[in-house]
Amino acid sequence: MAAYKLFVLPGDGIGPEIMAEVEKITAWLTREGIVGFEIEKGLVGGAAYDVHGVAISDADMARAEAADAVLLAAVGGPKWDGVPYDVRPEAGLLRLRKDMALFANLRPAICYPALADASSLKRELVDGLDLMIVRELTGGVYFGEPKQIIDLGNGQKRAIDTQVYDTYEIERIGRVAFELARKRRNKVTSSEKRNVMKSGVLWNEVITALRAREYPDVELEHQLADALGMQLVRRPKQFDVIVTDNLFGDMLSDVAAMLTGSLGMLPSASLGETNPQTGTRKALYEPVHGSAPDIAGRGVANPIAMIGSLAMALRYSFGLGAIADKIEGAISGVLDKGLRTADIAAGAKETLSTAQMGDAILEELRIAFK
Numbered sequence: 001m002a003a004y005k006l007f008v009l010p011g012d013g014i015g016p017e018i019m020a021e022v023e024k025i026t027a028w029l030t031r032e033g034i035v036g037f038e039i040e041k042g043l044v045g046g047a048a049y050d051v052h053g054v055a056i057s058d059a060d061m062a063r064a065e066a067a068d069a070v071l072l073a074a075v076g077g078p079k080w081d082g083v084p085y086d087v088r089p090e091a092g093l094l095r096l097r098k099d100m101a102l103f104a105n106l107r108p109a110i111c112y113p114a115l116a117d118a119s120s121l122k123r124e125l126v127d128g129l130d131l132m133i134v135r136e137l138t139g140g141v142y143f144g145e146p147k148q149i150i151d152l153g154n155g156q157k158r159a160i161d162t163q164v165y166d167t168y169e170i171e172r173i174g175r176v177a178f179e180l181a182r183k184r185r186n187k188v189t190s191s192e193k194r195n196v197m198k199s200g201v202l203w204n205e206v207i208t209a210l211r212a213r214e215y216p217d218v219e220l221e222h223q224l225a226d227a228l229g230m231q232l233v234r235r236p237k238q239f240d241v242i243v244t245d246n247l248f249g250d251m252l253s254d255v256a257a258m259l260t261g262s263l264g265m266l267p268s269a270s271l272g273e274t275n276p277q278t279g280t281r282k283a284l285y286e287p288v289h290g291s292a293p294d295i296a297g298r299g300v301a302n303p304i305a306m307i308g309s310l311a312m313a314l315r316y317s318f319g320l321g322a323i324a325d326k327i328e329g330a331i332s333g334v335l336d337k338g339l340r341t342a343d344i345a346a347g348a349k350e351t352l353s354t355a356q357m358g359d360a361i362l363e364e365l366r367i368a369f370k
């Protein structure tokens, strides 16, 4: 059995607690001969700072680069509030994204029917929702130069950020979106502000041309980013894959997250360029939520976003979509039975600890493989 090299970074706060539940599943999959994993563990965030004085060491960075996929839980917490800016816990996450050139951020928003009442929208709008936001992660206004505050000398200052996109950056994120759509419901919605921004005009042209040239079989529509924000809360089930830039993606993906009811449910993936020689790509998988210091150490955190991140790694890094489906099915099955951790407990028969939820998902998985 081939073994996939998984580099695991539990990080801070609830990170180690939820990662332990993933490790139960990887150990079981390996024991059963379903998927082989070679797991290495490293330190990131405050945990790395306490040992190495940096948010991720060079040695762990090299391990991340050499792995088939990196699985990260969460970083940060009040313990490290006073540490120098460049070694603060988040710097570890930013270095991973930058050094591995992870330009595509995939954030699925899935609303499990059993949890539809936890959404801020009416059940009929979100029940069965399954959309994917593909956000450009390494370009745009967060990185464009010049980026500065100038003193105008007359008591006024001027702040400048620059929105810049080159054709290749739009094409490569567009390809990620079209490829994903082909494996889903075959529809891409591209979003920008071409009515007021030149970068939006180019974005629109490049995505339209890319589709005509390489993906004529995929349905493409364009929506202005403000209108799309409105449509996301009006009729979210109209979307399949949404592709957008770094700034709009940052906001729209948070809106989409809230449609699903709970932060503890949402996984994400950040992908780099495909290596033409090997066909593989660098990738980091992590929950959308943070280290939840308010509940850390109590064994009550919800491990579902973390386990969902493992499922994404299987699907997008290892091509094991059928096994990913089984893991997601196991999550759904547990929720259908009314089993809940405290964060999603409204109306629950029983509240489970982190470890009990992990065990319940593993039990469903066992049944699915029988």
Ligand code: NAD
Pocket (backbone or CB within 6 Å): 014, 073, 074, 075, 076, 077, 078, 090, 093, 263, 264, 286, 287, 288, 289, 290, 291, 292, 293, 294, 295, 300, 301, 302, 303, 305, 343
């Ligand atoms: P958070 O996501 O950690 O927590 C927000 C709220 O959601 C808290 O009440 C928390 O208890 C709850 N929550 C989050 N995940 C949960 C889970 N799996 N199960 C049950 N409840 C859960 O965000 P925050 O409180 O704003 O930030 C806390 C720390 O995390 C900060 O240091 C912040 O910088 C860091 N952070 C890290 C990441 C990351 O590692 N990617 C992302 C966001 C925030």
